[in-house]
Structure formats: C-alpha cells, structure tokens
Amino acid sequence: MKKLFYFSFILFSQFIIGQVSGNVNYQNQYAANTTIDIGFPSSEGIVATVKGLANVKADTYTAIFSTTQTGKTTKEVNDLLDQRIERSLNEIKLKKGVEIFVDMISFVPVYEYEVEKKIFSRKTYNEVPVGFELKKNIHIKFSDPNQLNDFISILSNHEIYDLVRVDYFSNSLETIKKEMMNKAKLLIQEKIKNYELLLGETFTNVEKRITDGFVVNLPVEMYKSYEAYNSSSLNLKKSADVNQANKSTTLYYQPIFGKEFDFIINSSVLEPVIQVQYEVKIFINREKEKKQVAKTDKEFILITPNGDLKNLNINTPKQIH
The missing domain is CATH 3.30.110 (Translation Initiation Factor IF3)
Known part of the structure; x- marks a missing residue:
C-alpha cells in the first residue's frame, strides 16, 4: 500500500511541474542561456x-475600434453609420475621464460583376457600381484599464466589434x-x-x-x-484523405x-x-594616455602707430604624451 501511494505522488508532482512551465513550451518559444559567454577584451x-x-x-490608454457600413446610396451609408456611432458614443461619454475622437478612414464605391450574355461568344463580366462603403475609426482615451470591457460591451450592442489596437502612454x-x-x-x-x-x-x-x-x-x-495541441501520428498511405481540425491560435x-x-x-x-x-x-x-596641451607663459604685445595695444599669439602648442 505504501508503494502504491509513493508512485501516485510522483506522477502528481510531475503533472504540477509541467503546468508551471505553460503550454507555450509545446513550440519551444523560449531559448534559455544556460552558460555565460564573455568575450575577452581587445x-x-x-x-x-x-x-x-x-x-x-x-x-492613459487609447483604444481604436474600426467600423464599416455599406449601402446603396451615399445618404444611406452616412445615416446608418452615424446612427450606430452616435448611439454608442452617447453611452460611452457617461463614463468618467473618457475622451473620444472619430477618424474618417475611407469612403469608396463598391462594384460587382454583371454577366453580359451573348449567343455566339463567351460570357463577358463587366464591373458595375452597386453601392458605397464607409469606414471610420473610433478613438477612445481612458485612464482606467477596466473600462475597456465596458466599451467593448457598448460597441458590440451596435454591431461594432473590431478592436484594432490599444496604445499605452506614460x-x-x-x-x-x-x-x-x-x-x-x-x-x-x-x-x-x-x-x-x-x-x-x-x-x-x-x-x-x-x-x-x-x-x-x-x-x-x-x-x-x-x-497548443497534441496530434496523433498515423501510418497511412499517401493516397489517404486526412481532414485536420482547425487549431486555435x-x-x-x-x-x-x-x-x-x-x-x-x-x-x-x-x-x-x-x-x-x-x-x-x-x-x-x-x-594610450590623454593628450595634454602646454603653452609657454610668454606674451607679446604690439603697439600700433595709433597707440593701441594688441596681443600677438605666437606661442606654438606642444603635445605632451
């Protein structure tokens, strides 16, 4: 009975140690330096x-959310996106210490292909305008990182899901x-x-x-x-069809x-x-020692015909090594 208990304890201890390293080690993300390598001076x-x-x-933090709206006319696109953004921002502005800026990104026509049928020739595909696409980014500045969850909840209620990035400032x-x-x-x-x-x-x-x-x-x-995944290995023929599951990143x-x-x-x-x-x-x-410059203490003065005095710099600096 004692031997069985000891064996079980060893297995449990190894399991704990494996969990401490984390699943990231499945792909050997860390490269540890186990020895000191010091280059000798020149x-x-x-x-x-x-x-x-x-x-x-x-x-402070700045979160950027991207919004996209499509429609058949320019008025429809603008009205629909402005309504979504305005309703979202009215709720976000109620939060303490929040600043908001809406950045215009792009406003472009959207095209589709229209098939032109001909009796005695191949089909022709022509691009035709079918509507417009409008993109805007919402910049939200805040100081409490816990508020980000509130922003995501509010924006998702108005079909805004794309959190582009969060910038950090100090x-x-x-x-x-x-x-x-x-x-x-x-x-x-x-x-x-x-x-x-x-x-x-x-x-x-x-x-x-x-x-x-x-x-x-x-x-x-x-x-x-x-x-992080562990796939089984199969000894299959080359012609075998294998459907692999999508792995979560x-x-x-x-x-x-x-x-x-x-x-x-x-x-x-x-x-x-x-x-x-x-x-x-x-x-x-x-x-190599520092270079020092020494000067003689002699000074020469020139008296001009007008009686002015001028210093003459005729000393030659000497370098002492």
Missing part, C-alpha cells in the same frame, strides 16, 4: 558596460530615463574601480570613449502567438526578461507595461 583596451530595464505602468518616461541614467552612472563607475583593483592600474589619465542609448518597447509590440503578452540587466526598476510585472531599456558603454584604451 589588446587596446577594455569595455565597461551597464544595462538597465524599467517597467513603467501606463497612465507621463513619467522622462523621469524614469533620468533615474536610469543616474543608476547606470554609479554602477559603471563601480565596475571601472573594480577593474582598476583587479589589474592594479589606474585609468585616470588614459583615453576613454563613451556611448549610450534608450529603447522603448510598447505592449502592442510584445505579443506572440502559439498553437493563442496570443499572449511576452515582456522582456530581466535576466540580462544590471538593474531593474519595478521588476514585478502583472499587467502589460511600457518597458524602457538603457545601456551605457565606456571604452578604456589602456595603451
């Missing part, structure tokens, strides 16, 4: 680098960037001091070059897709992992966020 010098990541929660990006630069400055100074201690040298008077930059990733750019938010960064601001991510990356690099040329 003979001329070394590079000190610091990378930072900040997860910034959005302050008023604190400039403050976050300054904070990241300050953190990176302290860390890279610490790295350079550590290199000096390890090498028993000082880099005070050697040549240095610096570069840095930011990358901002929005949630709309960070979604991936996968299909899933979208999920995939943020940038924080494992490659020296520091992270707001490391825990629950909802989709704006992610800001910052990197600074300093190249230290250990073989």
Whole structure:
C-alpha cells in the first residue's frame, strides 16, 4: 500500500511541474542561456558596460475600434453609420475621464460583376457600381484599464466589434530615463574601480570613449502567438484523405526578461507595461594616455602707430604624451 501511494505522488508532482512551465513550451518559444559567454577584451583596451530595464505602468490608454457600413446610396451609408456611432458614443461619454475622437478612414464605391450574355461568344463580366462603403475609426482615451470591457460591451450592442489596437502612454518616461541614467552612472563607475583593483592600474589619465542609448518597447509590440495541441501520428498511405481540425491560435503578452540587466526598476510585472531599456558603454584604451596641451607663459604685445595695444599669439602648442 505504501508503494502504491509513493508512485501516485510522483506522477502528481510531475503533472504540477509541467503546468508551471505553460503550454507555450509545446513550440519551444523560449531559448534559455544556460552558460555565460564573455568575450575577452581587445589588446587596446577594455569595455565597461551597464544595462538597465524599467517597467513603467501606463497612465492613459487609447483604444481604436474600426467600423464599416455599406449601402446603396451615399445618404444611406452616412445615416446608418452615424446612427450606430452616435448611439454608442452617447453611452460611452457617461463614463468618467473618457475622451473620444472619430477618424474618417475611407469612403469608396463598391462594384460587382454583371454577366453580359451573348449567343455566339463567351460570357463577358463587366464591373458595375452597386453601392458605397464607409469606414471610420473610433478613438477612445481612458485612464482606467477596466473600462475597456465596458466599451467593448457598448460597441458590440451596435454591431461594432473590431478592436484594432490599444496604445499605452506614460507621463513619467522622462523621469524614469533620468533615474536610469543616474543608476547606470554609479554602477559603471563601480565596475571601472573594480577593474582598476583587479589589474592594479589606474585609468585616470588614459583615453576613454563613451556611448549610450534608450529603447522603448510598447505592449502592442510584445505579443506572440502559439498553437497548443497534441496530434496523433498515423501510418497511412499517401493516397489517404486526412481532414485536420482547425487549431486555435493563442496570443499572449511576452515582456522582456530581466535576466540580462544590471538593474531593474519595478521588476514585478502583472499587467502589460511600457518597458524602457538603457545601456551605457565606456571604452578604456589602456595603451594610450590623454593628450595634454602646454603653452609657454610668454606674451607679446604690439603697439600700433595709433597707440593701441594688441596681443600677438605666437606661442606654438606642444603635445605632451
């Protein structure tokens, strides 16, 4: 009886561990770095680098819904679409802190093919206008992400279903960037001091070059897709007809992992966020000292016939290595 219980526990434990990884691993979406691969510095010098990541929660959002209306006349098309949009927006405007903008996209005629029958020749298909198609986009700005479900419910009641995208905005990006630069400055100074201690040298008077930059990733750019299914394999003849079922495609938010960064601001991510990356690099040329310019202390003054005094710059700067 004890052996049976132990065997069952092992199976259950493996099932739990498999669920923690998630179904996304059916298609091997993750490529883990299991070893550290560090390039050796060049003979001329070394590079000190610091990378930072900040997860910034959005302050406001803009959802874009697409609407389409067709009809036989321009008046019919305009009236039908305006009625749908107006009824929807009257309900949405009752929500707190909401701004709305309607964007005109296109207004084009719609054509169909008309068959021209001839007795002694082939059929001829002619395009003829049969109506008009009108497209408009509804932009909704809001600050509470929970309101998006309310907007979808209201718009769907008026046959508006196409949610094109949701954009994220933050008023604190400039403050976050300054904070990241300050953190990176302290860390890279610490790295350079550590290199000096390890090498028993000082880099005070050697040549240095610096570069840095930011990358901002929005949630709309960070979604991936996968299909999770397990199909059976059949040993069939080539002539066999196989009807495969349509597989459901899933979208999920995939943020940038924080494992490659020296520091992270707001490391825990629950909802989709704006992610800001910052990197600074300093190249230290250990073989080359800074160029210094020395000048003589002598000054020469020219007295003009009018009695004016002018300084003559006849000193030649010398470079000291």
